[in-house]
Amino acid sequence: MRKILVLVEHSGGVVDDSAYELAAAARNLGEAGGDVSVGGVVLGNDVTDLAAGLGAWFENVYVFDSPRLQVPDGVAGAELLAGLIEQEQPFATLIPHTNTGMDLAPALAVRAGSPLFADCIALETTPDGLSGVRTRYGGKVHARISATGDGGFMATMRPGSFDTGEAPGSDGALHTMEVPGDLAPQRRFVETVAPEPGAVDISQAEVLVAVGRGIDEEEHLEIIRSLADVMGADIACTRPVVDKGWLSKSYQIGTSGVSVKPKVYIAIGISGSYQHIGGIKGAPYIAAINKDPAAPIFGVADVGIVGDLFDIVPLLEQQIREVKGVG
Numbered sequence: 001m002r003k004i005l006v007l008v009e010h011s012g013g014v015v016d017d018s019a020y021e022l023a024a025a026a027r028n029l030g031e032a033g034g035d036v037s038v039g040g041v042v043l044g045n046d047v048t049d050l051a052a053g054l055g056a057w058f059e060n061v062y063v064f065d066s067p068r069l070q071v072p073d074g075v076a077g078a079e080l081l082a083g084l085i086e087q088e089q090p091f092a093t094l095i096p097h098t099n100t101g102m103d104l105a106p107a108l109a110v111r112a113g114s115p116l117f118a119d120c121i122a123l124e125t126t127p128d129g130l131s132g133v134r135t136r137y138g139g140k141v142h143a144r145i146s147a148t149g150d151g152g153f154m155a156t157m158r159p160g161s162f163d164t165g166e167a168p169g170s171d172g173a174l175h176t177m178e179v180p181g182d183l184a185p186q187r188r189f190v191e192t193v194a195p196e197p198g199a200v201d202i203s204q205a206e207v208l209v210a211v212g213r214g215i216d217e218e219e220h221l222e223i224i225r226s227l228a229d230v231m232g233a234d235i236a237c238t239r240p241v242v243d244k245g246w247l248s249k250s251y252q253i254g255t256s257g258v259s260v261k262p263k264v265y266i267a268i269g270i271s272g273s274y275q276h277i278g279g280i281k282g283a284p285y286i287a288a289i290n291k292d293p294a295a296p297i298f299g300v301a302d303v304g305i306v307g308d309l310f311d312i313v314p315l316l317e318q319q320i321r322e323v324k325g326v327g
């Protein structure tokens with residue numbers, strides 16, 4: 001049975017979605033017969049209850065619970081995880097490519113003597129090792145990297161790049177791990193910086209209405225909000241809309257923004273640059289409204305409407321209201 005470890009990120013007592021995404025990605029790394037045992041690793045203070053709630057996702061949950069882990073600390077985390085890796089000898093250890101993960105993974109890779117696949121958007125086993133995909137040149141190029149060997153691989157994975165799927169419903173065993181008394185925190189807590197007001201999480205949205213520079217004026221965003229409202233969708237945007245200060249950065253899809261994986265994505269007044277499209281994962285149903293029939297967005301759209309968004313968006317909203325029977 002091939003073992004995979006996943007570092008579970010959490011904050012304020014809530015497990016981050018990246019943990020479920022990585023758990024699902026880990027299940028694809030089994031041996032030929034699909035045999036795989038996925039272990040979740042939880043580091044923190046007063047986190048045993050949180051760890052106990054993860055049994056449906058992981059066959060084993062390893063919890064390091066100590067006041068010494070109150071503040072995320074890559075050095076301390078790497079030390080503890082290195083010990084667990086030595087004990088469990090996993091085929092691979094998956095870490096979210098977040099601030100915490102980026103802090104911990106390089107130190108851990110050095111300690112464990114593992115090759116590190118950084119910021120992967122895909123990962124698969126090969127006959128003689130592991131292969132991953134990461135983006136280069138702002139998302140223009142997808143580079144495949146690989147390493148050979150029987151195991152001991154490590155990868156940081158970009159949040160939003162993998163579907164969470166369903167919990168496999170395992171009845172995971174909880175293992176309380178020892179945190180050495182001499183583990184000295186290397187970090188000093190200074191302050192918690194709250195997300196900017198109005199920040200949203202579009203990475204998990206199922207339906208996205210995205211707007212681009214074609215909207216022309218900030219006040220015109222109202223027609224996009226109105227359409228999104230009636231559709232029960234979230235709104236998102238391209239970088240120029242953020243650069244103009246019309247929406248905050250948390251709404252930006254793309255290689256320098258957020259990766260999203262909606263089921264339906266509607267692009268309004270968006271040209272379809274690779275930096276924008278590079279942030280859309282999976283295979284959503286894409287509808288595009290653009291007045292330029294040669295806009296690249298039509299090359300990836302399932303349905304395209306060539307026309308002026310100021311004519312089409314209100315019409316679309318009206319049609320949806322009629323179909324839904326709402327006033």
Ligand SMILES: Cc1cc2nc3c(=O)[nH]c(=O)nc-3n(C[C@H](O)[C@H](O)[C@H](O)COP(=O)(O)OP(=O)(O)OC[C@H]3O[C@@H](n4cnc5c(N)ncnc54)[C@H](O)[C@@H]3O)c2cc1C
Pocket residue numbers: 138211212213214215237238239240241252253254255256257258268269270271272273275276279289290291292295307308309310
């Ligand atoms: C390093 C780097 C990273 C970047 N990262 C990102 C990123 O993460 N996300 C991102 O989005 N961009 C990113 N960009 C910017 C990217 O290159 C494009 O400039 C950007 O995506 C274009 O946004 P847009 O489609 O809104 O604007 P435009 O390319 O200007 O397109 C506007 C579209 O609106 C259409 N339009 C205009 N008026 C109307 C109307 N009345 N009705 C219908 N259609 C209309 C036009 O035909 C046009 O196709 C990055 C760039 C660089 C260099």
